[in-house]
Amino acid sequence: MNIDGSTKIVGVFGWPVEHTASPRMHNVAFEALDLNWVYLPFEVKPDMLEPAVKAIIPLNIRGVNLTIPHKKDVIPFLDELSSEAQFIGTVNTIVKKGNKLIGYNTDGQGFMRALEENKISVLGKKVLILGAGGASFGISRELILKGADKLFVANRTLKRTEDLKKMLGEIEVLPLEKDSLKSVLKGADIVINTTSVGMKKDDRLLISENWLGPSIEAVVDIIYSPPETKLLRMARKKNIKTINGLDMLLHQGALSFELWTGKKAPIEVMRKALYKKFKTRK
Ligand SMILES: NC(=O)c1ccc[n+]([C@@H]2O[C@H](COP(=O)([O-])OP(=O)(O)OC[C@H]3O[C@@H](n4cnc5c(N)ncnc54)[C@H](OP(=O)(O)O)[C@@H]3O)[C@@H](O)[C@H]2O)c1
Incomplete structure (x- = not known):
């Protein structure tokens, strides 16, 4: 240099x-x-x-x-x-x-470019997003702009999901809880983790292995450290396409x-x- x-x-x-x-x-x-x-x-x-x-x-x-x-x-x-x-x-x-x-x-558009280069299209898809922080706001907006059919956003703090719904309109909000996640996952195409859960070794999994049904095309985790989170490892072992945050x-x-x-x-x-x-x- x-x-x-x-x-x-x-x-x-x-x-x-x-x-x-x-x-x-x-x-x-x-x-x-x-x-x-x-x-x-x-x-x-x-x-x-x-x-x-x-x-x-x-x-x-x-x-x-x-x-x-x-x-x-x-x-x-x-x-x-x-x-x-x-x-x-x-x-x-x-x-x-x-x-x-x-x-x-540039987070939302960066996310979309990452999906596109991994050959994942969101057009007409049902997407479950875990988390409603800053990254989720950017990603949700892009998913709607790119023609996702249905967007489900689950967050620990419901107030943040409701704020997102006020701004985007077209999303369904749900609590970050077993029953609601399990039922949405039955027909979902893409799952995206935008929470910071998974960065630490002893972080729990937000969804269980048997909730990931045959409709799931890809699991994306925007965490990049570690490059493979427990969530991605679980999906990979089920032969589901995975994309990490890198x-x-x-x-x-x-x-x-x-x-x-x-x-x-x-x-x-x-x-x-x-x-x-x-x-x-x-
Ligand atoms: N790959 C990339 O380029 C990229 C870019 C931006 C961010 N990220 C990563 O994305 C993650 C989120 O970033 P952000 O900027 O959106 O942060 P943020 O605005 O602080 O949002 C954090 C999100 O994680 C949830 N969360 C945190 N601890 C939780 C727990 N113990 N249980 C359940 N949910 C929990 C929060 O839920 P509450 O609302 O309930 O607190 C919120 O939805 C971070 O890991 C960050 O490193 C990656």
């Missing part, structure tokens, strides 16, 4: 930030396209978020990603929001355009890259770096 006086800077604001895979993924992409850009991790404590965001323009930083815990709190410091960011209520990408900061959220992570990052540089992201180079970081293969 040859940093010089013309190097353009992007990065990620997070706290903690040391586990992020994004610098590796973006820096190999800049190198592959011979772009004089660099992606840096910025450790930004919550009480330093406002001055950090306000520094983007004077320092001529071209844009940043936002990760935990800043995705929601950043909104008051931005000039404009994309329609996705407005709907989801969180921002994962800031782009500096002149003296303005525009907030985007492809969504890749594509949401590629969309940020494209927003900043205006160039098509070198997906395969980025994928290789990401999979290497997580010591796994596609």
Whole structure:
């Protein structure tokens, strides 16, 4: 990497930030396209978020990603929001355009690109989504836009599912409980876990093996660490197609890259770096 006086800077604001895979993924992409850009991790404590965001323009930083815990709190410091960011209520990408900061959220579209490259179409399908957090809002919106026939959203806290229903209209909300999940799973085509349940070794399974009937075409877990959650392992053992969160992570990052540089992201180079970081293969 040859940093010089013309190097353009992007990065990620997070706290903690040391586990992020994004610098590796973006820096190999800049190198592959011979772009004089660099992606840096910025450790930004919550009480330093406002001055950090306000520094983007004077320092001529071209844009940043936002990760935990800043995705929601950043909104008051931005000039404009994309329609996705407005709907989801969180921002994962800031782009500096002149003296303005525009907030985007690439999670929903990143998720759809991951499904498409895994040859899963949602058109006319019945989809069960576990979770109604920020990621679920973005994904649900895209699923409706892409023609899913029926969307069932189950969450521990019903208030969040009801908020989503108020905004999207066309979803059915249910509690994250055995009877309701079991009955929806009988005729579902696709199951998507958007909760954080599955990240820890001793996390329980939200659904049981015998609830996954023959109609299920794919089980998707947007968790990427570990790359194979208990849920995905269970589905794989039943010969159901599985997709983990790494492809969504890749594509949401590629969309940020494209927003900043205006160039098509070198997906395969980025994928290789990401999979290497997580010591796994596609
Ligand atoms: N692959 C990617 O690119 C990508 C992108 C974004 C997020 N993610 C992953 O997606 C997950 C959710 O992210 P987010 O931004 O949507 O977070 P969030 O807004 O905090 O939502 C968390 C979700 O998990 C549920 N949940 C948490 N603990 C639970 C428990 N013990 N039992 C049942 N439900 C529980 C929450 O339910 P309540 O509403 O009841 O609290 C909520 O639905 C995280 O694991 C994150 O790493 C992956």
